[in-house]
Amino acid sequence: MTTRQRALIVDDEPDIRELLEITLGRMKLDTRSARNVKEAREWLAREPFDLCLTDMRLPDGSGLELVQYIQQRHPQVPVAMITAYGSLETAINALKAGAFDFLTKPVDLGRLRELVATALRLRSNGGTEGVEDSRLLGDSPPMRDLRKQVHKLARSQAPVYISGESGSGKELVARLIHEQGPRADQAFVPVNCGAIPSELMESEFFGHKKGSFTGAIEDKQGLFQAAHSGTLFLDEVADLPLPMQVKLLRAIQEKAVRTVGGQQEQVVDVRILSATHKDLAAEVAAGRFRQDLYYRLNVIELRVPPLRERREDIPLLADAVLRRLSAESGLSGAELAPEALEKLKNYRFPGNVRELENMLERAYTLCEDDTIKQQDLRLADAPCSADSGEASLAQVDNIEDYLEDIERKLIMQALEETRWNRTAAAQRLGLTFRSMRYRLKKLGID
Structure with missing residues (x-):
């Protein structure tokens, strides 16, 4: 005989509790009811549950507190919040706190059944971290x-x-x-x-x-x-x-x-x-x-972090891409020469993983003896790590403007890589915050 799944209903209104108990009972769930946060905690300590439905406003606290409590003590139990109609901000706060989903009053029974079915599928899947x-x-x-x-x-x-x-x-x-x-x-x-x-x-x-x-x-x-x-x-x-x-x-x-x-x-x-x-x-x-x-x-x-913030992953990614290319083409595999791998690790990758894949696909078709050398990567014409390039004297009209342009590019790069955290960007560039602030003002970077 299979054990029926169990739901905890938390609401101080008897009519709402009865409606939820009847609806979930027809879905072949056993239910337990609590009138407040204290009773809900007591039930959670006594029995395992597959789902919890809680009202937002409770006599001795809020449903938000209960969501946070269940997240900490019983993280495997999905919690759905029942909120007053129009209180979108409350529902969003519940989702941010870890609620599985939310319902608004008056409760739509069709929506309730969908929500319960989805939550129970989540429980039966058991969570598949690592797939x-x-x-x-x-x-x-x-x-x-x-x-x-x-x-x-x-x-x-x-x-x-x-x-x-x-x-x-x-x-x-x-x-x-x-x-x-x-x-x-x-x-x-x-x-x-x-x-x-x-x-x-x-x-x-x-x-x-x-x-x-x-x-x-x-x-x-x-x-x-x-x-x-x-x-x-x-x-x-x-x-x-x-x-x-x-x-x-x-x-x-x-x-x-x-x-x-x-x-x-x-x-x-x-x-x-x-x-x-x-x-x-x-x-x-x-x-x-x-x-x-x-x-x-x-x-x-x-x-999702850009590739330049996780350069240590480049060898693993490159190996996976080359194995895939070999499997898809039916040809022998290729390896990166040490200097080619070093070149990849020092490249900025503005196009991220997609650019790495395209670069290796091109190099895979160009290489000889199943070894991808530095020249096969064709990085000579691509932006270098500093993205500043080299200029001959003939190309420089004004050395002050030229140096200012390089400074601006390096500061912008540091700001982008630190998500516009000026203190972190200053540390990355080896500057004091005061010096960083002066340069931002001088260069007109807001």
Whole structure:
């Protein structure tokens, strides 16, 4: 006889408790009920649970405190928060604290059943930390930290904004969050927001009905419908035009979409992951990205480090790429000569892992005797580590301007690599903070 799964319901309103008990009972769950934080803690100490549903406002504390308590003492138990209608900030705070998901009052029973089913799938999966090791390579501290964060975020339904430079692996990170979570057996739908013509954007996202516009020769499913019960990954989300940002915000808030030419809204259950190589906060400040949409997408930010911040991973990555190339081509493998590897380790890689892959693919086809030499990398014409290049006297019109330009490039590089932390950038350059501040002012860097 199989043991029934068990849910803990925490709410001080008897009617709400009864509604949740009946609904979960019909889903073949055993339930235990608590009226406050104290009773909830007592139940958690006595019995194991597969899920917890808690109200935000409780007589002796808040649901947020309970979320934090369960995160610390019982991290394997998914917690969903029940909040008052319209209290979005409260729900976002709960997600940041580690809540699995949230519901608003009055509780929609269909949405409740979906949430419970998703949470129980998460419990039955048992968490699969380590499945990413074959793709998210690297033993450097930033990569070990990234893998831990991916595993943790996979257990939540919170929207995640993945920041990072072009070529750093943002889509791979999004896929791994999806694959390690409770939606793993549903669709992962990636979309490059910058690649869709603005006039087709609404149709692409929400679908259209036959005859709704010229060229609509048949009904078409949108990206939201295709990702129903799964994950929608919005890559280069900063490229969305403002009118589309409004429609996207509404779809996320209402959890429903209306097809172009359609009369009724369709309920959609999707987890939203987004990414861009741009600074999304700066786009908001410049008025190019809506602040309300930014707060909905950026509940939790996950930064993917650029390759230059984890140079110690380059040998491991290079070896994996060369083994893949050999397997795909059916040809013998190739190795990097020591001086070629040293050259790679000292290169800045503005294109990150993608650039490393392309560089090695080219070198693999050019090399002789299965050894990639320094000249096979073709780095002579590429930016060097300092990215400043060399200039002959004939190219220098004004030595002061020339030196100032080099200084500006080095300072900008240090600022970018420290995420605009001026103190850390000064330390990297061997400057005092006072000297750094003087140079920033002199060069007009804000």
